[in-house]
Amino acid sequence: MRAVVCAVVLFTVVGCVASTSKGVQTAQAQTTAGPADGEKLFERRCGGCHSLDKDKEGPRLRGVYGRKAGSVPGFDYSASLKSSAVVWDGPTLDTWLTDTDSLVKGNNMEFSVRSKEEREAIITFLKSAAGR
Numbered sequence: 001m002r003a004v005v006c007a008v009v010l011f012t013v014v015g016c017v018a019s020t021s022k023g024v025q026t027a028q029a030q031t032t033a034g035p036a037d038g039e040k041l042f043e044r045r046c047g048g049c050h051s052l053d054k055d056k057e058g059p060r061l062r063g064v065y066g067r068k069a070g071s072v073p074g075f076d077y078s079a080s081l082k083s084s085a086v087v088w089d090g091p092t093l094d095t096w097l098t099d100t101d102s103l104v105k106g107n108n109m110e111f112s113v114r115s116k117e118e119r120e121a122i123i124t125f126l127k128s129a130a131g132r
């Protein structure tokens with residue numbers, strides 16, 4: 001019985017080490033590992049309402065990093081976002097994705113991302129999509 005438990009534990013440990021080193025290799029192979037994760041998260045979390053180059057329920061987001069809030073021509077923003085003085089950068093995007101109302105009260109985006117890691121990955125992706 002003890003031997004079986006040991007074998008299972010050993011197998012799990014070996015399995016873990018093997019998959020961890022595989023993860024590291026993958027991350028090293030693609031230098032864009034961060035943005036790649038962010039891209040997937042962006043598609044999964046934001047893609048229902050946003051795309052990089054097309055306005056949907058939300059405005060197109062390529063170049064949003066560094067852009068003044070509410071400034072995509074022709075997009076029907078809330079009055080509050082349009083008239084805000086926010087410029088999108090790391091800290092403003094992080095606050096927005098944590099709780100949009102805490103940054104701009106009365107905006108039209110009802111969505112948030114709980115995980116700090118996910119917010120960071122998405123922001124890194126938006127930054128790289130803006131060529132920054």
Ligand code: HEC
Pocket residue numbers: 042045046047048049050057058059061064068069070071072076077078081088093096097106107108109110111113122
């Ligand atoms: C349920 C739909 C929906 C989802 C999901 C959503 N958004 Fe939005 N987003 C909107 C809407 C609508 C606006 C416009 C808000 C306004 O006019 O007040 C907006 C606006 C924005 C803006 C401001 C853009 C500008 O031009 O000023 C940013 C940045 C943004 N969203 C990022 C994101 C990110 C990143 C995600 C995913 C983590 C996301 N949004 C998910 C609907 C959504």
